Amino acid sequence: MGWRRKRQGIEMLQKIYSKFIDQKSKEIFKSRLLFSLTGDYSEICKIVSGTDQAAEIRHKISFSKDRHVFLWGTGFWGDHLIKSFPDIKWQGYVDNSPRESQKNGMPVYDPQEFLKIYSGQPIFIATAFYHEEIHHQLLSYGIGEDKIINAGKLMVDLFDSQYFDLPFLPHAEDEVFVDAGCFDGLTVRNFIKWSGGKYREIISFEPDAVCLEKCRAVLKDVENLTLENMGLWSSKGVLSFHATGNSDSQIAEEGETRITTGMLDEIAGDRRITFIKMDIEGAEKEALMGAQNIIRNQKPKLAISIYHKKEDIWELPALLLEMNPEYQFYLRHYSLREAETVLYAV
Incomplete structure (x- = not known):
């Protein structure tokens, strides 16, 4: 009986995969499935890298390949940017109200300390809140627009585009x-x-x-x-x-x-x-x-x-096909971390 259930499970995964209309959806499905089964975060990195926002980030950094990058903000979003872009050379954090001197093995600076050591590196605004205010703050320090990567705005724009794009x-x-x-x-x-x-x-x-x-x-x-x-x-x-x-x-x-x-x-x-x-x-x-x-x-x-539970990636499409086998699927991802993957059925 065990082999029969395994075979049925494989056949269902194959059926779900065949229902995805475009290659982008199939790639997201494969990566989410592997992430659910193994916990390997590199699969999430693959999904994130397929977003327009990740492409914009890499384009901006490409002009400073040999330079390290600072994160402005020591909260939740900065941690996820580090996880989702492991190949970037992160140099340290800056925060208007730092609560610690180090995080993730990197120094944490207040703005005045940062300005003393800053030498033209790119700066990620690593918060979805107050990103506009921080952007203006950096400009007021004389830091060029070309050095500022407003990841906060990119994250908000990406999140806000879901369901109807x-x-x-x-x-x-x-x-x-x-x-x-x-x-x-x-x-x-x-x-x-x-x-x-x-x-x-x-x-x-x-x-x-x-x-x-x-x-x-x-x-x-x-x-x-x-x-x-x-x-x-x-x-x-x-x-x-x-x-x-x-x-x-x-x-x-x-x-x-x-x-x-x-x-x-x-x-x-x-x-x-x-x-x-x-x-x-x-x-x-x-x-x-x-x-x-x-x-x-x-x-x-x-x-x-389709991301709240690890089994959602296969259980929800299977359930929908059981209810109505005429559905076809798309998958899209709307964040720079593991959350906000949406299954579209049409």
């Missing part, structure tokens, strides 16, 4: 868009921009009460929008939830709050759903199971986050 996604004037994981309302705004304002309805789901209130505030002018304070799941019920008020909120057994969950098949009623986006911190599989009738009978466009 594929030219292969067909648009209809009667779109009914489901946004599972409304978070800050940005996806709704981007959908409206993508659709040219021509749509029938937007239904957004956000179980985190803090995030929901933010969405209500920033989307109050949006027409034909329904905001649901609940999570999508494979059944109707109540589940434990870890509420953080940010993008890390998720369904969790040890969660300190309780949320209502529902099935999209039931909530949608007689609506014809045309487009579903899901970024719900690992609950994608359960939510898709709760939408299986819509997926089988209506075949909506899908944009599904």
Whole structure:
């Protein structure tokens, strides 16, 4: 029986692979699959290197091949830049409020210390927050624009382009868009921009009460929008939830709050759903199971986050093909680290 299951598993992987329409998707699939199986971060580096933003970074650095590079910012994003670009010669960190003198075996400078030793090396702005302010700060020091690599802006631009940048996604004037994981309302705004304002309805789901209130505030002018304070799941019920008020909120057994969950098949009623986006911190599989009738009978466009769990890369495509074998797939990646890989089904 064991060999039969292995053979079935291999055949399913082959079937998934054959459903990817372009070579870029196939390369991302292979690298994500190997990363899930081995934990080898070089596979993520391959995916990152395929983004336009990584190409821009390497183009700028190419003019200073023999020079070391500084990171401005000692936080989360700098650590991931070091991991994703291991071949760059990192020289040290700079931070406006340094909390340590060394990190990752490199010195950490405050701005005044940095200016004393700076001799024209490229500088990465390694934060997605306040990157514009830091950019102006560097220019005020007399550092040339050609020496500044605003990785923060590149990261934000890359992240913000997800779900709607594929030219292969067909648009209809009667779109009914489901946004599972409304978070800050940005996806709704981007959908409206993508659709040219021509749509029938937007239904957004956000179980985190803090995030929901933010969405209500920033989307109050949006027409034909329904905001649901609940999570999508494979059944109707109540589940434990870890509420953080940010993008890390998720369904969790040890969660300190309780949320209502529902099935999209039931909530949608007689609506014809045309487009579903899901970024719900690992609950994608359960939510898709709760939408299986819509997926089988209506075949909506899908944009599904496929990185929260290591098994997502094979389980989610397999599940979708089981529900509707007519789907074909694209994969795209929207960060300079391991997160933000999206599966498109059309």
